[in-house]
Amino acid sequence: MTGMNFILRVLATGLALWLCDLIFDSVEIFPTDDVLGYILSLAGVAVVFSLVSMVVKPIVTILSIPLLILTLGLFYLLINAFMLWLTTWLTSQDWLGDWGMTIDGGFWWYLWVALILAVLQALVGLVVPNGDRD
Structure with a gap:
């Protein structure tokens, strides 16, 4: 993955997370008091x-191949929910400061946010070029 492709994917993920923050009341990206702090967060x-x-998702996916086969791929939604939980846990640590994301x-x-986030990332990913299609 090239550097520019990573930046575009982060922008697509940021847009999808922002839309999830707008859609769901239980999703909060903080701080919300100023616009610059919100954008940086x-x-x-x-x-x-x-x-x-x-980093983590490919390892978890490989370890859960039997469950993915058994559930015909539906277990992948649980993997996405776990990645979302891991992200909220990492970003809401006290030693990192007053920024991050919580899901109440x-x-x-x-599961709902992971599903909507996956759909939004797929839709935004249609616009963002993929480095594998060169």
């Missing part, structure tokens, strides 16, 4: 989510 969460998806409401909200 959104960019930071998008970078963390992209890095988690690049438990497991089912993570």
Whole structure:
């Protein structure tokens, strides 16, 4: 993955996360008091989510191949929800400062947000060029 492709994917993820923040009341990207802080926090969460998806997600996917086959791919939604939970956990640590993302409401909200986030990333990904299609 080239550097420009990574930046475009982070922008697409940031746009999808922003839309999820607008759609769901349980999703909060903070700080919300100033616009610049919100944009920087959104960019930071998008970078963390992209890095988690690049590093952790392939490992979890390979380890869960039997479950993916057994559920005909539906387990992939749980993997996406876990990546989202990991991102919220990483970005809401106290030692990182006052920025990050939270999802209130438990497991089912993570599933809903992961589903909507996957759909929005796919839609935004249609516009963003993929480095594999060169």
